[in-house]
Amino acid sequence: MQLSRIAVAGASGLIGSALVRSLTADGYEVVRLVRREPRDDTEVRWDPEAGRVDTAGLAGCDAVVNLAGAGVGSRRWTETYKKRIHDSRVNGTTALAKAVASLDEPPRVFVNGSAMGYYGETGDRVVDENSPAGQGFLPELCVEWEAAAAPAHEAGVRTAFTRTGLVVGRGGGAWGKLFPLFQAGLGGRMGDGRQYWSFIALHDEVAAIRHLLETDGLSGPFNLTAPEPLTNSEITEAMGRVLHRPTLFTVPAPVLRTVLGEMAGDVLGSARVRPTRLLESGFTFAFPDIDGAIRAA
Numbered sequence: 001m002q003l004s005r006i007a008v009a010g011a012s013g014l015i016g017s018a019l020v021r022s023l024t025a026d027g028y029e030v031v032r033l034v035r036r037e038p039r040d041d042t043e044v045r046w047d048p049e050a051g052r053v054d055t056a057g058l059a060g061c062d063a064v065v066n067l068a069g070a071g072v073g074s075r076r077w078t079e080t081y082k083k084r085i086h087d088s089r090v091n092g093t094t095a096l097a098k099a100v101a102s103l104d105e106p107p108r109v110f111v112n113g114s115a116m117g118y119y120g121e122t123g124d125r126v127v128d129e130n131s132p133a134g135q136g137f138l139p140e141l142c143v144e145w146e147a148a149a150a151p152a153h154e155a156g157v158r159t160a161f162t163r164t165g166l167v168v169g170r171g172g173g174a175w176g177k178l179f180p181l182f183q184a185g186l187g188g189r190m191g192d193g194r195q196y197w198s199f200i201a202l203h204d205e206v207a208a209i210r211h212l213l214e215t216d217g218l219s220g221p222f223n224l225t226a227p228e229p230l231t232n233s234e235i236t237e238a239m240g241r242v243l244h245r246p247t248l249f250t251v252p253a254p255v256l257r258t259v260l261g262e263m264a265g266d267v268l269g270s271a272r273v274r275p276t277r278l279l280e281s282g283f284t285f286a287f288p289d290i291d292g293a294i295r296a297a
Contacts, residue, residue, distance in 0.1 A: 003028065003062040003063050003108075003213060003214065004028065004029055004062055005028070005029045005030075005031065005060055005061045005062050005063075006023060006028055006029070006030055006031070006061060006062060006063045006064070006065065006213070007031040007032075007033060007057075007058055007061045007063070007064045007065070007107075008020055008023075008030055008031070008032055008033065008064075008065045008067065009046065009048070009064075009066045009067060009068040009096060010066065010067030010068035010069065010113070011030070011032040011033070013067060013068075013172065014169050014171050014172035014173050014176070014202070015067050015164070015167060015202070015205055015206065015209075016065075016067045016068075017171070018169070018171075018205070018206045019065065019067070019206050019210075020032070022206050022207075022210065023210070029042075030042065031044055031057065031058070031061060032044070033045075033046045033053070033068070033096075034046070035047060038054075038057070041057075043057075044057030044058060045057070046092075046095065046096075048068055048069075048087075048088050048091055048092025048095060048096075049084075049087045049088055049091055049092070050091070051091045051092075051094060051095040052095060053095045053096060053098075053099040055099045055102055055103065058099055058100065058107070059103060059104075060105075061107045062107055062108055062109075063107050063108060063109045063110070063111070063213050064096060064100055064107050064109075064110050064111070064152075065110075065111045065112075065209065065213070066092065066093055066096050066110070066111070066112045066113055067113045068088065068089075068092050068113070069085065069089040069092065069113065070084045070085045070088040070089075071172075072085060072115070072117075072138070073173070073174060073177075077137070082137060085141065086141055086144075089141065089145045089148075090141075090144050090145055090148050091148075093112055093145060093148035093149055094148040094151070096112075096152075097110065097112075097149045097152040097153075098151045100151070100152045100155065100157055101151040101152055101154065101155035106152070106155055106156070106157050107157060108157065108158060109157065109159075109160070109212075109213055110149065110152040110153075110158070110159045110160075111159075111160050111161075111162060111209060111213055112145075112146070112149045112152075112159065112161050113145075113161075113164065114142050114145055114146050114161040114162055114164070114221065115138065115142055115163055115164055116163050116164065116165045116223060116225060116271050116273045117138030117139060117141070117142050117271075118133055118134070118138075118139055118142035118143065118146075118221075119131055119133065119134050119139065119271060119273060120133070120134015120135055120136050120138065120269070121134060121136075121270060121271075122134070122270055122271055122272050122273070123270050123272070124196070124270070124272060125272060126272050126274055127272065127273055127274070128223060128274045128276035128277070129163070129220070129221045129222065129223055129276055129277045130276070142163070146161050146221070149161070158216075158217075158218070158219050159220075160212045160218055160219050160220065160221075160222060161221045161222065162208070162209060162212070162224050163222065163223045163224060163225075163273070164200065164205060164224045164225075165197075165198035165199055165200045165224060165225035165226070165229075165273060166197055166199045167199075167200055167202050167205050168199050168200065168201050168202060168287075168290075168294060168296070168297050169201075169202035169297050170297050171202075175297060178239065179297070182239045182240065182243050182245055183243055183245060185245045185246050186249055187236065187239055187240065187247050188236060188247050188248060188249030188250045188251065189232050189233050189247070189250055189251075190232055190251045191232070193231060193232045193250075194231055194232070194233065195231065195232050195269060195270035195271075196229045196230065196231055196232075196270045196271055196272040196273075197229060197230060197231070197232055197235055198223075198225040198226070198229040198271050198272065198273040198274075199225065199226055199230070199235070199290060199293060200224050200225050200293070201226070201285075201286065201287035201292070201293035201296050201297070202296070202297065203287060204224075204226070204285050204286055204287055204288075204293075205224055207283075207286065208222070208224045208278060208283055209224075211278075211281070211282075211283045215281065215282075218281055220277075221277070222275065222277050222278045222281075223273050223274065223275040223276070223278060224275065224278065225273045225274065225275050226275075226288050226289070226290070226293065227274065227275060227279065227285065227288050228274075228288070228289075229271070229272050229273060229274070234290070235290055238290040238291055239294060241291065242291055242294040242295055243294070
């Protein structure tokens, strides 16, 4: 698919900023959605929690990518912050989807963020895009988040969802916090270490989003995770191996629950997620193994 002008919400985040750099380097015109007063015509004003978008600024866009949302791991999950996580994703997606649907000439594709949290706790069970949603705050959020994109889909816009795993990158997310600890020799497994972590290199995350943008016919959910998820213990060993640091420390589950509260379930929980539909669509991972993903970061 030939695209030229792409709007990106969440352009300042770990994934969004990497995506914008990649698109710009290849000659795409990128329009960023911002909460402040736009500086020029490469920015569009929006307020995701309030559900407002300057629709005129999206005119002429071939694609819209929505990666915006309050960080799930940024702070303890109080009821107030859980509402912020919810509203920033669901209200923001609703606003963008409605804005897209209202255009006289809608974009050809809408790629909307989601998360592997859709599946909840999976234990040793392998799940893919055909598996049902789990139970709890994150699965219920993901279901609602994806459903909020319905206006775009109903308007005939090809709509795809990125159920992203743990992104291996230095600039943010879980690994943004793990790298300094492991480099200081303070890293180690969390809980019993048997829980599965489904990861993806930042390079592959961006490449997969571009694959969904640029490949005709791809719609619905896609797991953006490396082909083979690993346990927390295996990832801990890989971090020590690649960074040449000891991994002697262990954070007991009760300590994590005390420090993180409800969010500890996301760290201690097991998500054995495979990217079946992404692989079937012809996507090739540059860094399918954890050692390569860590080195790339």
